[in-house]
Amino acid sequence: xxxxxxxxxxxxxxxxxxxxxxxxxxxxxxxxxxxxxxxxxxxxxxxxxxxxxxxxxxxxxxxxxxxxxxxxxxxxxxxxxxxxxxxxxxxxxxxxxxxxxxxxxxxxxxxxxxxxxxxxxxxxxxxxxxxxxxxxxxxxxxxxxxxxxx
Amino acid sequence: xxxxxxxxxxxxxxxxxxxxxxxxxxxxxxxxxxxxxxxxxxxxxxxxxxxxxxxxxxxxxxxxxxxxxxxxxxxxxxxxxxxxxxxxxxxxxxxxxxxxxxxxxxxxxxxxxxxxxxxxxxxxxxxxxxxxxxxxxxxxxxxxxxxxxxxxxxxxxxxxxxxxxxxxxxxxxxxxxxxxxxxxxxxxxxxxxxxxxxxxxxxxxxxxxxxxxxxx
Numbered sequence: 001x002x003x004x005x006x007x008x009x010x011x012x013x014x015x016x017x018x019x020x021x022x023x024x025x026x027x028x029x030x031x032x033x034x035x036x037x038x039x040x041x042x043x044x045x046x047x048x049x050x051x052x053x054x055x056x057x058x059x060x061x062x063x064x065x066x067x068x069x070x071x072x073x074x075x076x077x078x079x080x081x082x083x084x085x086x087x088x089x090x091x092x093x094x095x096x097x098x099x100x101x102x103x104x105x106x107x108x109x110x111x112x113x114x115x116x117x118x119x120x121x122x123x124x125x126x127x128x129x130x131x132x133x134x135x136x137x138x139x140x141x142x143x144x145x146x147x148x149x150x
Numbered sequence: 151x152x153x154x155x156x157x158x159x160x161x162x163x164x165x166x167x168x169x170x171x172x173x174x175x176x177x178x179x180x181x182x183x184x185x186x187x188x189x190x191x192x193x194x195x196x197x198x199x200x201x202x203x204x205x206x207x208x209x210x211x212x213x214x215x216x217x218x219x220x221x222x223x224x225x226x227x228x229x230x231x232x233x234x235x236x237x238x239x240x241x242x243x244x245x246x247x248x249x250x251x252x253x254x255x256x257x258x259x260x261x262x263x264x265x266x267x268x269x270x271x272x273x274x275x276x277x278x279x280x281x282x283x284x285x286x287x288x289x290x291x292x293x294x295x296x297x298x299x300x301x302x303x304x305x306x307x308x309x310x311x312x313x314x315x316x317x318x319x320x321x322x323x324x325x326x327x328x329x330x331x332x333x334x335x336x337x338x339x340x341x342x343x344x345x346x347x348x349x350x351x352x353x354x355x356x357x358x359x360x361x362x363x364x365x366x
Contacts, residue, residue, distance in 0.1 A: 052259060
């Protein structure tokens with residue numbers, strides 16, 4: 001099957017029921033997207049499918065056929081997406097394992113809502129868990145990336 | 151113990167065990183049809199013995215309400231902004247909200263996790279068009295009568311005619327999930343085909359609504 005991953009056409013010979021996360025990490029070597037729970041409960045595996053947030057651990061790769069997949073590696077080729085810069089400026093991560101998923105969800109939020117309120121940030125990121133508890137810094141970084149302080 | 155006392159005890163016991171006949175609530179079916187097993191639905195023919203058309207219609211709706219008000223159905227017809235899950239109607243976890251179009255909000259859209267089919271290994275339920283019913287179509291907390299009146303009101307039934315409702319209940323793919331809920335979930339009673347037959351028979355008999363206190 002063919003899918004467009006981070007702007008590049010890729011052809012895979014895999015079972016269409018294989019989780020997209022497996023295809024990304026084990027077949028294509030894109031390991032920025034993390035495996036957390038495998039049940040769509042933690043958000044560590046968040047990627048974009050045609051710009052919409054999906055949990056790659058429960059998305060059959062067949063659903064992505066002929067569609068555009070964006071992972072953390074493809075969010076910004078130079079790594080200078082406003083969210084990535086804000087993340088660095090505010091030192092958001094602690095262990096870092098959940099952060100790719102957090103940033104991918106936040107990127108979809110900002111694309112749809114350039115100036116989100118605190119409540120909108122909290123609602124959209126409610127499915128991205130951080131065991132280190134960096135939530136306040138995550139929210140601050142989203143606001144900074146949106147051009148709002150902090 | 152004296153004979154008089156023993157007789158007295160026996161009389162009291164007999165009085166306590168006697169079956170008192172409670173009057174049926176107004177609007178409740180007066181002809182008792184056989185009860186189906188908890189996971190089954192009676193066929194429309196079982197209601198043919200109710201000669202009064204309106205009474206038969208009310209009895210048919212009460213049977214259909216066992217599906218409408220089953221957790222597999224009402225969990226996604228919440229009366230608030232958060233859908234439910236499980237058999238005890240606990241709030242959906244992860245925490246999601248219905249959003250402006252009843253498909254969730256950015257980052258937490260229903261179809262970001264729910265596929266068009268159940269995922270047995272991940273235990274995530276799925277069916278085509280997975281979404282939350284609009285708030286005007288909330289069923290949680292409704293009595294069979296309130297649900298009945300709601301279903302007949304196009305402003306609260308998705309703008310459907312009765313014929314469209316018959317088709318929807320009998321063949322819609324998302325409705326069908328109620329009988330194919332996947333990993334460890336109790337299906338709705340009966341089958342979608344039987345449910346569709348009962349619903350159609352209810353409409354055919356006049357689409358009457360049961361009394362407020364009537365229960366299946």
